[in-house]
Amino acid sequence: MKKFARILALALAMMLALSCAFAEQTADATQAPDAAETQAPAEETAEDENPVLFSFDGKEFRRDEVDVVIQNLLNGGYISSAKDYATAVEYMIQNEIIEHEIAQQGMDQFTEEELAAFQTEAQTQWDSALDYYVSYFLTEDTDEARAATRTAGEEYYAAQGYGVETLVDSLKMQAAYQKLQDAVLEGQAVAPTEDEIQEVFNQYAEKDKESYENNIYTYELYMNYGAESWYQPSGYRAVLHILLDTDQELLDAYENAVASYEETISGETEATTAPTESADPAATAEPTEKPVTKEDVEAAREALLAHHQKEIDDIYARLEKGESFESLIAVYGTDPGMQDEETLKTGYPVHKDSIRYDSAFTVGAFSEKMQKPGDVSDPVVGSYGIHILYYLRDIPAGAVELSDDIRTQITDYLTNSKTNELCNEAIEQWRTKHEVLYNEEAIAAVSAAN
Numbered sequence: 001m002k003k004f005a006r007i008l009a010l011a012l013a014m015m016l017a018l019s020c021a022f023a024e025q026t027a028d029a030t031q032a033p034d035a036a037e038t039q040a041p042a043e044e045t046a047e048d049e050n051p052v053l054f055s056f057d058g059k060e061f062r063r064d065e066v067d068v069v070i071q072n073l074l075n076g077g078y079i080s081s082a083k084d085y086a087t088a089v090e091y092m093i094q095n096e097i098i099e100h101e102i103a104q105q106g107m108d109q110f111t112e113e114e115l116a117a118f119q120t121e122a123q124t125q126w127d128s129a130l131d132y133y134v135s136y137f138l139t140e141d142t143d144e145a146r147a148a149t150r151t152a153g154e155e156y157y158a159a160q161g162y163g164v165e166t167l168v169d170s171l172k173m174q175a176a177y178q179k180l181q182d183a184v185l186e187g188q189a190v191a192p193t194e195d196e197i198q199e200v201f202n203q204y205a206e207k208d209k210e211s212y213e214n215n216i217y218t219y220e221l222y223m224n225y226g227a228e229s230w231y232q233p234s235g236y237r238a239v240l241h242i243l244l245d246t247d248q249e250l251l252d253a254y255e256n257a258v259a260s261y262e263e264t265i266s267g268e269t270e271a272t273t274a275p276t277e278s279a280d281p282a283a284t285a286e287p288t289e290k291p292v293t294k295e296d297v298e299a300a301r302e303a304l305l306a307h308h309q310k311e312i313d314d315i316y317a318r319l320e321k322g323e324s325f326e327s328l329i330a331v332y333g334t335d336p337g338m339q340d341e342e343t344l345k346t347g348y349p350v351h352k353d354s355i356r357y358d359s360a361f362t363v364g365a366f367s368e369k370m371q372k373p374g375d376v377s378d379p380v381v382g383s384y385g386i387h388i389l390y391y392l393r394d395i396p397a398g399a400v401e402l403s404d405d406i407r408t409q410i411t412d413y414l415t416n417s418k419t420n421e422l423c424n425e426a427i428e429q430w431r432t433k434h435e436v437l438y439n440e441e442a443i444a445a446v447s448a449a450n
Contacts, residue, residue, distance in 0.1 A: 311332060
């Protein structure tokens with residue numbers, strides 16, 4: 001997940017993005033229609049339920065027209081509520097301004113070659129949409145069934161008002177918007193400076209520090225779900241390990257012993273807090289099975305280690321002779337993660353409060369034998385088997401490296417921000433040529449009622 005979310009900008013960039021909702025859907029082969037989309041349209045609402053919300057140069061726009069735009073804005077992620085009529089109205093006004101400016105500057109005129117290219121692209125998008133419709137609804141893979149399903153798709157999209165010519169019109173609109181945006185940006189410096197990039201990086205790295213430095217649980221939870229942090233919390237070390245091909249029956253016996261022992265401990269804790277008297281004599285009866293003890297757990301652990309003692313001894317002997325830990329991973333290790341070249345180079349980042357690993361692994365990474373880089377742990381038995389861990393290095397706390405990927409994110413963010421700023425300034429200048437009237441009372445009423 002990238003650091004910067006999409007920014008709502010009621011400017012040319014936004015107009016361009018939303019100018020062809022169906023074109024985007026078909027090009028990406030998006031979701032097929034559901035039952036709700038195939039229902040007959042509702043009867044027209046009464047005028048008092050469909051008030052005029054604004055006018056542009058005398059042309060009135062009613063609620064039903066704004067509702068369509070709201071849905072497109074919601075689908076595009078530009079607004080978060082269907083009640084946001086104010087944003088939708090502003091979008092439509094700006095769109096009217098832009099379309100007027102495009103026509104005035106003749107940017108909606110295209111050469112024969114451009115028109116032919118639009119036609120070809122529209123046909124490609126149309127075919128893609130129909131192919132997806134067929135793949136989604138096809139129930140029998142025969143030529144007849146495919147032809148019938150494709151025809152149904154054509155009829156469905158036609159009923160929604162979409163077709164090849166609709167796509168051509170949308171592509172022409174996108175191209176015209178792009179021409180206008182290019183004209184606005186001509187001669188303008190929109191690329192950020194190195195200082196601006198560094199300032200944004202420092203700002204977000206500091207925010208990540210505040211969020212994660214003393215909250216490893218949240219840090220690892222978010223990172224596991226694909227979030228990105230530009231700050232590395234303190235207390236981490238890089239660890240390599242050899243995970244042996246462990247006997248499953250003995251490992252299961254150990255795991256069962258651990259689970260039973262923990263259950264016994266939990267039961268004893270509950271017993272100490274339970275009432276001392278009971279009306280049920282059975283409540284004080286002796287357990288029918290002998291409870292698992294700490295000694296039983298240790299015996300199961302020792303049995304597992306004894307079964308693999310030769311491999312364990314061989315690993316430590318070869319390390320003693322000077323063989324590298326990495327080379328022994330290739331011989332004895334079974335963890336797929338340790339087969340990745342990059343992971344083998346950087347190791348697993350482990351903190352004493354880590355939640356992303358088996359607890360035995362985390363404890364082993366900070367055991368008495370692991371005091372400095374280069375140290376090797378005693379064998380560690382966990383839920384995945386037997387580990388031998390290697391202390392690769394300490395991971396420095398602080399802002400991460402300003403990588404090419406991060407630099408690109410920031411550059412795109414700042415460039416888009418500057419572009420939006422310039423486009424908005426141009427729109428405000430063009431607005432002075434037009435008469436725009438808001439029906440504030442109606443806008444407030446439909447926003448509250450929706």
